[in-house]
Amino acid sequence: MAELTQTQELRENQDVLLEINNLTVVYKSDEEIVHAVNGISFQVGVKETIGLVGETGAGKTTTALSIMRLLPERTGFIEGGEILYNGMDLVTKPQNEMRMIRGSLISMIFQDPMTSLNPIMTVGDQIYESLEIHNTDNKTRQQLDERVNELLTLVGIQPRRKKEFPHQFSGGMKQRIVIAIALACEPQLLIADEPTTALDVTIQAQVLDLMRELKEKLDTSMIMITHDLGVVAETCDKVAIMYAGEIVERGSVEDIFEGKQHHPYTEGLFGAIPNLEEETDRLSPIDGLMPNPTDLPSGCKFHPRCKYCMDICREQVPPVYLEDGHMIACHLVVKED
Amino acid sequence: MSKYIFKRLLIVIPTMLAVILIVFLLMNLTPSDPASVILGPNATQEAKDKLNQEFGYDKPVLVRYFDYVVNLVQGDMGTTYTTSRSVFTEVTMRFPTTLKLAAIGITLAVVLGVPLGIVAAVKQYSIFDIIGTATSMFMASVPGFWLGLMLILLFALKLGILPSYGNATWVHYILPSVTLALPVAASILRMTRTTMLESIRQDFVRTARAKGQIERKVIFKHALHNALLPVVTVAGTEFGFLLGGAVVIEQVFSINGVGKLLLEGIRMKDVPLVTGCAVFICFLFMIVMLLVDILYAYIDPRIRDRYTRA
Numbered sequence: 001m002a003e004l005t006q007t008q009e010l011r012e013n014q015d016v017l018l019e020i021n022n023l024t025v026v027y028k029s030d031e032e033i034v035h036a037v038n039g040i041s042f043q044v045g046v047k048e049t050i051g052l053v054g055e056t057g058a059g060k061t062t063t064a065l066s067i068m069r070l071l072p073e074r075t076g077f078i079e080g081g082e083i084l085y086n087g088m089d090l091v092t093k094p095q096n097e098m099r100m101i102r103g104s105l106i107s108m109i110f111q112d113p114m115t116s117l118n119p120i121m122t123v124g125d126q127i128y129e130s131l132e133i134h135n136t137d138n139k140t141r142q143q144l145d146e147r148v149n150e151l152l153t154l155v156g157i158q159p160r161r162k163k164e165f166p167h168q169f170s171g172g173m174k175q176r177i178v179i180a181i182a183l184a185c186e187p188q189l190l191i192a193d194e195p196t197t198a199l200d201v202t203i204q205a206q207v208l209d210l211m212r213e214l215k216e217k218l219d220t221s222m223i224m225i226t227h228d229l230g231v232v233a234e235t236c237d238k239v240a241i242m243y244a245g246e247i248v249e250r251g252s253v254e255d256i257f258e259g260k261q262h263h264p265y266t267e268g269l270f271g272a273i274p275n276l277e278e279e280t281d282r283l284s285p286i287d288g289l290m291p292n293p294t295d296l297p298s299g300c301k302f303h304p305r306c307k308y309c310m311d312i313c314r315e316q317v318p319p320v321y322l323e324d325g326h327m328i329a330c331h332l333v334v335k336e337d
Numbered sequence: 338m339s340k341y342i343f344k345r346l347l348i349v350i351p352t353m354l355a356v357i358l359i360v361f362l363l364m365n366l367t368p369s370d371p372a373s374v375i376l377g378p379n380a381t382q383e384a385k386d387k388l389n390q391e392f393g394y395d396k397p398v399l400v401r402y403f404d405y406v407v408n409l410v411q412g413d414m415g416t417t418y419t420t421s422r423s424v425f426t427e428v429t430m431r432f433p434t435t436l437k438l439a440a441i442g443i444t445l446a447v448v449l450g451v452p453l454g455i456v457a458a459v460k461q462y463s464i465f466d467i468i469g470t471a472t473s474m475f476m477a478s479v480p481g482f483w484l485g486l487m488l489i490l491l492f493a494l495k496l497g498i499l500p501s502y503g504n505a506t507w508v509h510y511i512l513p514s515v516t517l518a519l520p521v522a523a524s525i526l527r528m529t530r531t532t533m534l535e536s537i538r539q540d541f542v543r544t545a546r547a548k549g550q551i552e553r554k555v556i557f558k559h560a561l562h563n564a565l566l567p568v569v570t571v572a573g574t575e576f577g578f579l580l581g582g583a584v585v586i587e588q589v590f591s592i593n594g595v596g597k598l599l600l601e602g603i604r605m606k607d608v609p610l611v612t613g614c615a616v617f618i619c620f621l622f623m624i625v626m627l628l629v630d631i632l633y634a635y636i637d638p639r640i641r642d643r644y645t646r647a
Binding site: 068070074099100101102103104107108110112115116117118119120121129130133134165167168178181182 | 539
């Protein structure tokens with residue numbers, strides 16, 4: 001019921017571009033089944049940026065690849081739920097229709113710019129390729145070439161360098177090229193999978209600034225996948241905190257950074273950030289490790305690591321607590337209520 | 338780039354000197370002498386000594402080596418002991434046959450190996466992959482002469498549709514070149530499969546899919562192009578070996594190629610002939626390897642950069 005009110009609320013306030021309902025994704029191999037994403041739901045509004053935050057293995061990238069329908073063919077399966085893009089379900093779309101959406105309406109920036117460019121194609125050709133695939137209004141070669149120059153200028157690279165190969169660029173420059181490829185057809189939704197993780201801190205800031213600037217310019221919605229809360233604070237409107245394939249807390253940036261109540265996992269994440277003002281000898285990391293996704297704990301999946309763990313947490317899946325669009329899935333919060 | 342090629346050509350000289358030395362030393366280690374082989378067991382010692390002296394075989398091995406190199410530099414590969422013909426003529430006369438055989442063999446091997454390797458990788462664990470991998474394993478482990486004999490049995494003896502020996506017409510080339518090609522195709526298949534499997538898991542292949550590129554272009558334009566280097570190496574090396582004369586196969590099919598010539602030379606202890614063959618084969622092999630390296634630069638811009646910087 002609570003979920004429904006939120007959806008309605010969002011629809012009234014803002015147009016929803018992407019709506020994910022109860023998405024479940026598994027990786028199957030001969031020996032085991034990995035439960036990577038377990039029934040998550042969230043919405044992305046037009047021009048909105050949502051941050052997906054969580055540790056490695058929380059299911060962030062799997063969620064992104066599911067939206068793109070680029071899960072590994074033989075092993076990755078969407079078991080349930082729907083991914084509604086402008087009202088059409090991407091889960092049931094045939095691959096050839098999905099191909100027309102990829103790169104033109106929804107684009108993705110990958111984590112490691114060192115490996116995500118083809119080493120033996122010039123960067124110009126790689127941007128050109130993207131334009132050529134979705135060249136529905138039959139632009140001439142020359143027009144497309146000009147667009148390549150335009151895109152390179154847009155991301156701050158001199159167009160005369162388009163004949164060069166990826167190895168002739170630095171990491172930050174490569175990520176700019178990856179961004180140019182992703183934005184080539186002016187997509188409505190951009191999925192950025194840890195776009196700055198592989199970069200130096202100074203370059204990180206530059207790339208983030210660039211992404212924010214371009215997003216404004218092109219009116220793009222964005223899903224920002226990261227484990228860096230600093231990046232979230234800087235770029236996102238909304239945040240979803242993921243743990244073991246579930247969203248444990250979701251809300252506006254203000255809700256997450258300044259709200260009174262939090263999921264214990266979110267608290268733990270903030271506790272693990274060094275504070276410049278307070279003097280502490282040690283950071284307080286969250287004890288334990290992420291549960292094995294082939295064998296998830298019963299009840300609340302965070303209970304083995306939770307310092308507030310109660311009996312009920314071991315047995316029952318926590319209910320959803322919702323207040324003004326701030327969602328927390330925890331027994332503790334509901335009880336206090 | 339031209340500087341790099343020049344450097345590589347210079348390396349040919351010391352390699353050649355070493356190869357000739359090894360051939361001379363090895364030939365010297367084997368028992369008997371040319372005159373005894375040519376004149377037969379009933380010849381007198383006197384006659385044998387006289388003939389050996391004519392060949393210059395009475396001199397110490399290092400002196401003969403030195404003489405040979407001096408002559409070679411002047412473009413003289415000497416005359417054979419057995420036929421007294423110019424070694425150069427003997428080798429170049431036989432070479433077109435070997436070249437034809439090698440060229441057909443390597444073309445067949447690439448045409449078979451590369452596409453099957455791609456299919457095996459793209460459809461990993463499918464029936465194509467299993468059959469392809471198993472067959473290639475079998476082909477790679479089967480000895481060439483056995484394969485040749487089996488093919489002769491089947492196509493020449495039982496079915497009677499192909500000739501079993503000689504090299505008179507193009508039909509004669511079918512069985513030997515298939516025999517040469519199958520094991521090479523097997524190793525090219527395995528190499529293509531391995532590098533393609535690695536390549537299709539690369540991030541940039543995922544980037545290509547994320548652009549909305551069609552699967553055929555993802556595989557050929559992005560994955561295959563990046564998987565080519567090791568395949569080119571294998572194909573190039575194998576071609577080099579084939580140019581050296583498929584000694585066993587030429588024997589099996591009685592083909593008068595360089596390989597058969599080399600074998601005759603060794604049997605007759607014909608030092609100039611054997612050395613001539615070795616020099617020729619070694620030179621060709623190094624040229625082929627140089628071409629492979631130049632092809633690398635053409636395929637991969639990173640290597641091109643390295644060459645121009647070096």
